[in-house]
Amino acid sequence: MKALVYNKDHLPIIKLTERPLPIIKNSTDAIVKVTLSSICTSDLHIVKGYVPRACNNIILGHEFVGEIVNVGTAIKNLKVGDRVAANCITFCGECFFCKKGFINNCVNGGWEIGCKINGCHSEYVRVPYANMGLTKIPDNVTDEEALFTGDILSSGYFGAELCEIEEDETVAVIGSGPVGLCAMSCAKLFTKGKIIAIDIDQFRLDYAKKIGLADYTVNPLRESVKLFVNNVTDGRGADKVIEAAGTSESFKSAWEIARPNAIIAIVAMYEKDQILPLPTMYGKNLIFKTGGVDAVHCKKLLDFISKGKINTEFLISKTFSLDNIIEAYQYFENRTDNCFKVAVKP
Numbered sequence: 001m002k003a004l005v006y007n008k009d010h011l012p013i014i015k016l017t018e019r020p021l022p023i024i025k026n027s028t029d030a031i032v033k034v035t036l037s038s039i040c041t042s043d044l045h046i047v048k049g050y051v052p053r054a055c056n057n058i059i060l061g062h063e064f065v066g067e068i069v070n071v072g073t074a075i076k077n078l079k080v081g082d083r084v085a086a087n088c089i090t091f092c093g094e095c096f097f098c099k100k101g102f103i104n105n106c107v108n109g110g111w112e113i114g115c116k117i118n119g120c121h122s123e124y125v126r127v128p129y130a131n132m133g134l135t136k137i138p139d140n141v142t143d144e145e146a147l148f149t150g151d152i153l154s155s156g157y158f159g160a161e162l163c164e165i166e167e168d169e170t171v172a173v174i175g176s177g178p179v180g181l182c183a184m185s186c187a188k189l190f191t192k193g194k195i196i197a198i199d200i201d202q203f204r205l206d207y208a209k210k211i212g213l214a215d216y217t218v219n220p221l222r223e224s225v226k227l228f229v230n231n232v233t234d235g236r237g238a239d240k241v242i243e244a245a246g247t248s249e250s251f252k253s254a255w256e257i258a259r260p261n262a263i264i265a266i267v268a269m270y271e272k273d274q275i276l277p278l279p280t281m282y283g284k285n286l287i288f289k290t291g292g293v294d295a296v297h298c299k300k301l302l303d304f305i306s307k308g309k310i311n312t313e314f315l316i317s318k319t320f321s322l323d324n325i326i327e328a329y330q331y332f333e334n335r336t337d338n339c340f341k342v343a344v345k346p
Contacts, residue, residue, distance in 0.1 A: 002346070003059040003122035004325050006046060013047055016325060019059060022118065022126035027074035028092075030130030032084060036143040037064035037120045037344045038316075039332045040088075040151060046115065047329075054115045061121030062088045062114035063151045065143045068134070075130055083143075084134040085302060086120070086127060087150040087295045088113070093132045103132075103296050111292075121325060123346045135298040138306040145305050147343060148182070148312045154295035155267050156182025156244075161297075162265035162289040163240035165190035172196040172229060172238035172257055175245030176204035176214075178315050178340050179267060183242045184213040185310055196238065198225055198253065199245070203338045211314055220253065229257040237262065244268050258286055266290040319343040 003019040022031055040063050046054040068082045078084065090109035091098050097105035104110075109129055113119050118126065127133055137146045156179055165171060171187045173180050176199035184195050197214035199205050205217035218228040229238055237259030243250055246268030254264050255276070264286060276288075304310040317339040320328035328342045 001123040002322055003118070004061065004322075005057060006054070006060050007057050008049065009056065012326075014060065014326065014329065016323070019118070019122065022124050024070055024072050025126065026128065027072040028129050028131065029072045030068050030075055030078060030127050030134060031070040032064075032066040032086070032125050032127055032134070033069050034064050034066045034120050034123060034125055034346050035083075036066075036147055037061050038147055038341050039063075039121075039329060039344070042111075043114065043121075044329070044333055051115065055117075058114070058116070059118040059120075059122050059125075060114050061119035062086070062111070063148065064120035064125070065137065065146050065149075066120075066125070069124070071130065077131055078134055078136065083137040085137055085146045085149040085298060086113070087133040087135070087298055088154075088293060089133070089150075089295050090128045091132050092129050098132075101296055104292055104294055121322070121344065123322070135302060138302055141302060141306050142313070144313045144316060144343065145311065146302060148178070148315060148341070149298050149301050149305070150295045151293060152178045152315075152341075153182045153186075153301055153310070153312050154297065155179045155293040156184075157186040157297055157301060158291065158294040159183045159242040159244060159265045159267040160186040160190060162267075162291070163187075163242060163263045165240050167191055167193070169193045169239035170196065170233050171240045171242065172198060173214075173242045173244060174198045174250045174254055175243070175268065176201065176208045177244065180242075180244040181208060181213055181315065181340070182312060183244055183267070184208060185312070187240075187242070188213070189304070189309060193239070194232065196229060196232065198250075220249065225253050226256050233259065241265070242267065246270050248272075248274065255281055255284070255286055258284070261285045261287075263287045263289060267293070315341045316343045317341060319345060322346045
């Protein structure tokens with residue numbers, strides 16, 4: 001089968017090549033025929049050498065949907081022919097952390113597909129712990145609609161959930177990229193209040209407002225974010241803040257624009273440690289929550305999509321064939337045509 005392989009010891013570092021078809025190795029495995037995949041910023045991080053734990057000579061990719069073609073003997077809730085959305089985290093469902101709902105900390109799984117085992121930028125992929133990591137797609141949901149369920153949509157929902165958003169609260173979302181836009185969409189599930197989008201990319205801000213995800217937009221390069229947020233919240237600050245940008249400036253802005261006793265959810269990844277200036281913040285009584293993508297609610301998210309309460313198909317800026325996946329990586333990395341996400345069809 002065709003597969004995009006990462007090999008840091010040879011140029012080019014990524015190459016479309018032929019690989020053997022995956023086989024069932026464990027009773028909890030499933031083999032999925034990939035029908036649509038996407039490229040994640042994490043894939044770019046692997047290619048650039050920012051993910052030391054990524055295994056060399058693996059097939060990249062972890063964001064995909066497909067059709068089950070084979071299952072292990074322990075698979076009970078899925079069958080051959082089912083259309084499924086994949087969780088970007090593999091988890092056993094049996095360990096201490098899984099039983100607590102903390103699948104990110106599964107002692108047997110983790111971010112494996114496309115990092116430690118062969119991924120989805122191929123025609124077929126083996127999925128470990130498939131009972132946990134694959135979710136059947138409702139008949140009225142397309143592959144394009146379901147594509148981001150187990151990764152960036154789950155990240156956005158995680159941010160909104162961490163914030164414990166109440167019905168009339170104002171939510172500020174820092175970052176209007178794919179995760180930030182998903183966070184805005186999910187925040188609207190919890191509140192009828194205003195959504196404030198914050199980004200230095202004016203195109204992305206304008207887009208967030210155009211598609212109805214943001215009520216207000218503010219560009220830090222053009223005006224004071226703190227002053228803007230205070231002006232639209234009667235001087236209080238945002239009730240809840242979701243930080244999805246991942247810079248020192250956005251981290252600082254998150255606590256500066258939050259009202260006293262607010263919750264700040266940090267779902268961004270940073271390239272260096274951030275520092276909380278506790279003496280300066282003293283008296284604001286802020287609650288910080290943070291973590292990586294928590295894709296434990298995939299079935300719920302697919303139900304929302306099925307009922308028309310969430311839509312992420314707008315994130316697909318362009319679709320490439322697997323034969324042209326190198327071009328797709330370049331298009332995504334360079335944000336060509338103001339790209340948000342790309343889709344790849346085998």
